Amino acid sequence: MKLIAFDADDTLWANEPNYIDVKLKLCEMLSHHIDEETLSQRFYDAQIRNLAVFGYGAKSFMLSMIETAIELTDGAITGSEIQQIIDTGRKLLDFPVDVLDGVGEVLETLSKNFDLMVLSKGDLFDQESKIARSGLGHYFKHVEIVSEKNEQTYQRILHKYKVQPADFLMIGNSLKSDVLPVVHIGGRAIHIPFATTWAHEMVTDEQLTGKSFTTLGSVRELLELLENVKKTA
Template sequence: MKLIAFDADDTLWANEPNYIDVKLKLCELLSHYVSEETLSQQFYDSQIRNLAVFGYGAKSFMLSMIETAIELTNGAITGSEIQQIIDVGRKLLDFPIEVLDGVNEVLEILSKRFDLMVLTKGDLFDQESKIARSGLGHYFKHVEIISEKNEQAYERILQKYQIQPADFLMIGNSLKSDVLPVVHIGGRAIHIPYETTWAHEMVTDEQLTGKSFTTLSNVRELLGLLETVNEQV
């Protein structure tokens, strides 16, 4: 392998729990207007609708919260309540980074043997900030922050670094973003599930039929797996 890429959020550090916590606070703030079930569905619809305009990340999440609040209250929400939503959402921009267990150890070893890349999607400022706060940046030779992870995006990155798909390995927690697009272009992928997954990143069993990739229970298993691959080569 000439290049090993790691997803960032929920692969290198915990991310989704922070978003879940902020969403719960939004439900509390609007509980006297609508039920949690109604808000959750409307908020999800707003997020998906806004992806094409605002992309992924904390800022898009905050804008979708405000839009949802205005829609569900028919414009009755007060300026003070909107300020509370902004204050809650702003925490997503500077929360303490919780590096997942084993990540430092694995990156320390792999960075001495392979070229490593952080390959993540989302807001540029937001993702750069998280990489800096994580203290992991020195392990990676390359950092790529893109708006979407699909086949075309992966192909562009491989062309940029003059890497053949067969020489590329992607590691991440999302089957939709980190695994299937890479497999479709002939690359290799490793799925390391995280405890929670955003509904938008879910895939069906049919989408996985016939797809060849490896699933590990934790990042430490990477070392044994890659050692086995090297011995076979």
């Protein structure tokens, strides 16, 4: 392998729980306007609708919260309530980065023998800030922040670094973003599930049929797996 890439959010550090927490606070703030089930569905619809305009990340999340609040209250939401939503959402931009167990140890070991990359999608400022706050940046030779993870994105990155798909390994928690596109272009992928997954990142069993990739229970299992591969090569 010439290049090993790691997803960031919910692979290197916990991220989704922070978004879930902010969404619950939004439900609490608007509980006197609308029931939680309706709000959750309309908020999800707003998020998906806004991806093409605002992309992924905290800022897009905040704008979708405000838009949902205005729509569901028929414009009756007050300025102070909107400010409360902004203040709550702003916490997503500076929350303490909780590096997942074993990540530092694994990166330290792998960085001695491989070129490592952070390959994450989302807002550039937000992602760069989390990388800096994580204290993991020095392990990575390359950092790529992209607007979407699809086959075209991976092909562009591999072309940029002059790496063939067969020499590339992607590691992440999302089957949709970190595994399937890489497998489709002939690369290798390792899926390390996180406790919670955003609905937008879900895939069907049919999409996984016939796809070859490895699933690990934790990032700590990665070193043993790569060592076994090395021995049998």
